[in-house]
Amino acid sequence: MKIFAIADLHFDSQKEKPMNVFGDNWINHEEKIIENWKKVVGEDDLVLIPGDISWAVKLNEAIEDLLRIDELPGIKIIGKGNHDYWWSTSSKLDKLNLKTIKFLKNNSYEFDGVSVCGTRGWDTMEEHADAKSNEKIYLRELNRLKISLECAGKKGGKIIVMLHYPPFNSIGLPNEFFQMLKEFQADICIYGHLHGEDGHKNVKEGLIDQVQVHCVSSDYMDFKPKRIQ
Template sequence: MIYSIGDLHFDHTKNKSMDIFGEKWLNHDVRIIENWNNTIKEDDLVLIPGDISWALKLEDAIEDLRVIDELPGKKIMIKGNHDYWWGSLSKLNRLNMNSIIFMQNNSFIYKDIGIAGTRGWLSKDNDEFKQEDEKIFLRELNRLKLSLESLGDSINKKIVMIHYPPFNMDLSPNEFVLLMREYKVDICVYGHLHAEGHKYAVEGRIDEIEFHLVSCDYIDFMPKKIIGE
């Protein structure tokens, strides 16, 4: 089985509360862990598209990562916009997590399914998109291309993980979706949207790609089954 849940926003220090997004976030980490333990089996794969820990430095994120590492299943993570602790791939791999794979310019094959991904960025029609964002947008687009290219062609199905919604503010597909279509991606999971932001959710089949919003509050803190019986 393949599941996905994003925007865990874990904080072992309890200094950063998510309650600003509503009462449903009270003790959200406890709810996620309980639901995870009741749902995920050891041979399952869980895709986590960013915003994993509120820590600012890698050494401060380790405890949150260890909590996730000890949960059932294999996990693949990409960076979110709040994952300031995220360092180079070599530094992350040196943490020697038992069940976590960090994805950046690389990919992962689970059985005959290829998983690629990147953080993504603000859509170009967003009011907050400035001239300096163009460089980041193009860099993230290239990172997704590198990740997809690393999969090769002998893959039965392709999944993309991306943190930012790959849609414009009018909910039309943006350049990230065009790239996914070029590489014949089958499924895309994304996060980032909370509370009022849920009105920008786009799900279902578009351009032959199946889209899932998996921000944890959107899916009621329950890992969502993406592939499985």
């Protein structure tokens, strides 16, 4: 089993959110992702998608996008991004009866000795006007990551953490999310969220404090799933 990752699919069956505001490379980006996906991912492979799956606002509007992903090769684990407003309760997501998609929500999944866990995270790359509200969300996401990591730790083996937001602060230093990865001895961390030239300037990758870090924003990888194992 090979493991791939790609974030920020930004599928848009409603055709209301063109992504070329981030550059002309986003023109026909959905077709690029699907074509590149089919070239490298096999039916038995695992694909990790840490957030910003669909521009849909409601779950019934996201179904078409989710079905397109469901039909692609591989088993997919999907996490929530800041634009996934359609994201719903676990019971409603499970009732979609998607064949190849699993949703990451305060849990973890194990495949061939690899435990996959994670959460959305929160944005420490920008200032927020409402500091108290920001802190509340930040701490809630930290707790969700802890729950997921504890679940993964019970299963043993290698730990891969999916985050949507980078686990670094506004000056590029590891934040509390990254410290938690170290505490639980995570092996790999993937994240997305950063787009365009301005966003890509904030990308940090490589082996950082014994954690292998990958930025897997789709445009950062030229809309190609990245093999991480």
